[in-house]
Amino acid sequence: MKLVTKLYHQFQHLVHEVAKFGLVGVLGLVVDLPIYNWLVFNNPLVLADSGEGMLHHKPLTAKLISTTVATIVTYFGNRYWTWRHRERSGLHREYVLFFVLNGIGLLIAAGCLAFSRYVLDLHTWLSDNIAANFIGLGLGTLFRFWSYRKFVFKEEIALDEAEHTPAPDSPAELDGESTGDLPVVR
DSSP: OHHHHHHHHHHHHHHHHHHHHHHHHHHHHHHHHHHHHHHHHSOTTOSSOOSOOTTTTOHHHHHHHHHHHHHHHHHHHIIIIITTTBOOOOHHHHHHHHHHHHHHHHHHHHHHHHIIIIISOOOSHHHHHHIIIIIIHHHHHHHHHHHIIIIISOOBOOHHHHHHSOOOSSGGGGOTTOOSSSOOOO
């Protein structure tokens, strides 16, 4: 039991990020799914195939639209909740990177949808949702979590360290060889 507690404390921060990222992702799915299914199958409730929507013969275009709307929602959820503790590197930079990386995630989902539609010749609401919103979204989500942590919301703010470390009084104190007792003189 001690081992489990120790591991939890070691990975507690990551577990919380994954949980928050997952909840924001569920919110994105709640936005994405009805829009896609309304555009393709004229049924935003995702309960059954109820016909043809206005983009029935253009499912990839519908996926692009629904994912773009969901991306806007998830950006704000991730920036201001999931990774609010991470350093801000500029709204423009973060926003552009977020959308580029979401574009790659979209390509993963669209690739799964295209494979289902055009290679396997499956055109039902169930096959579309399994391909794009289960398999494609699952693979895209793994990519997104890794890439957001790595490239968009990069560094964590070390609040404890910043509060307890005094600012250097002289350039000599910035020297890496300083022992902290006396400034290095060269």
